[in-house]
Amino acid sequence: xxxxxxxxxxxxxxxxxxxxxxxxxxxxxxxxxxxxxxxxxxxxxxxxxxxxxxxxxxxxxxxxxxxxxxxxxxxxxxxxxxxxxxxxxxxxxxxxxxxxxxxxxxxxxxxxxxxxxxxxxxxxxxxxxxxxxxxxxxxxxxxxxxxxxxxxxxxxxxxxxxxxxxxxxxxxxxxxxxxxxxxxxxxxxxxxxxxxxxxxxxxxxxxxxxxxxxxxxxxxxxxxxxxxxxxxxxxxxxxxxxxxxxxxxxxxxxxxxxxxxxxxxxxxxxxxxxxxxxxxxxxxxxxxxxxxxxxxxxxxxxxxxxxxxxxxxxxxxxxxxxxxxxxxxxxxxx
Ligand code: KG4
Ligand code: ZN
Numbered sequence: 440x441x442x443x444x445x446x447x448x449x450x451x452x453x454x455x456x457x458x459x460x461x462x463x464x465x466x467x468x469x470x471x472x473x474x475x476x477x478x479x480x481x482x483x484x485x486x487x488x489x490x491x492x493x494x495x496x497x498x499x500x501x502x503x504x505x506x507x508x509x510x511x512x513x514x515x516x517x518x519x520x521x522x523x524x525x526x527x528x529x530x531x532x533x534x535x536x537x538x539x540x541x542x543x544x545x546x547x548x549x550x551x552x553x554x555x556x557x558x559x560x561x562x563x564x565x566x567x568x569x570x571x572x573x574x575x576x577x578x579x580x581x582x583x584x585x586x587x588x589x590x591x592x593x594x595x596x597x598x599x600x601x602x603x604x605x606x607x608x609x610x611x612x613x614x615x616x617x618x619x620x621x622x623x624x625x626x627x628x629x630x631x632x633x634x635x636x637x638x639x640x641x642x643x644x645x646x647x648x649x650x651x652x653x654x655x656x657x658x659x660x661x662x663x664x665x666x667x668x669x670x671x672x673x674x675x676x677x678x679x680x681x682x683x684x685x686x687x688x689x690x691x692x693x694x695x696x697x698x699x700x701x702x703x704x705x706x707x708x709x710x711x712x713x714x715x716x717x718x719x720x721x722x723x724x725x726x727x728x729x730x731x732x733x734x735x736x737x738x739x740x741x742x743x744x745x746x747x748x749x750x751x752x753x754x755x756x757x758x759x760x761x762x763x764x765x766x767x768x769x770x771x772x773x
Pocket of ligand 2: 550574575708741
């Protein structure tokens, strides 16, 4: 079975073809980075237009890469939320149009569910598992009990983790999206130089908070009263990254106490591409005698393969959606 997955909920126009044997026959991601860079973040209206301009090309390239014709597709899945609604509409309408023309089933995919299930495309991970979903728009701990059965254990009370990386990157003079640049910059830095706050650390509950940390980095940068030296940037990046890591480790270890029966812990979402964070989390999880699993980097950030896979898992359960399905800017997992 060949399923096409379409992703347009943020700043990546992406499509992929996946089979029920977990083969990824094609995987095309067009990043809108250049369009948004001068604004220092994603501009929804520019994003929606860029998706519209690019989507046909991306799907054509995907079919070419998979050496498939349209009529060989068995089902079409598209992200239908949550996300920037202009972009979501482009992907959803494109997916529905292809499904209508081919008279093939359509599956409306929840973007968060796609991130949550992405690990099952590349690894053998049975339900249930504990998921840390950390992306540009979300930071949540989720008990993935079964397909379609997600208990959101906690969320961020202010900024998302990726958003915080992006803001810190901007303060350090790196272009959007800043996560990879901050990670790179931190490599030669002293993580102990700046004692940034670890918001909510040692507090009860599992929620995240990053705005105090972001403000502390801002104050530190301002305290230099001039351009930062390279080593200062590195030390700020490393100290910041260490603070995020300490928060993640604290929250995750509390979550493991809350759901002691899970055997596997998964990280997903763009921030999950960060090798330093992965390593710290892996050490914690393995110290608790659980398995730590992270999808390959290309399936951590937004992509069509995770959408195709989530659609396929749903379809195999007998689930399809009508072409009248209305895209949703908000669509909580729980
Ligand atoms: O999952 P994603 O591609 O899109 C959303 O659904 O939001 O996540 C993008 C976010 C951005 O904020 C980006 O800066 C962050 O993930 N990110 C990283 C890294 N790579 C991407 N953050 C930290 N370290 C990285 N290596
Ligand atoms: Zn995402």
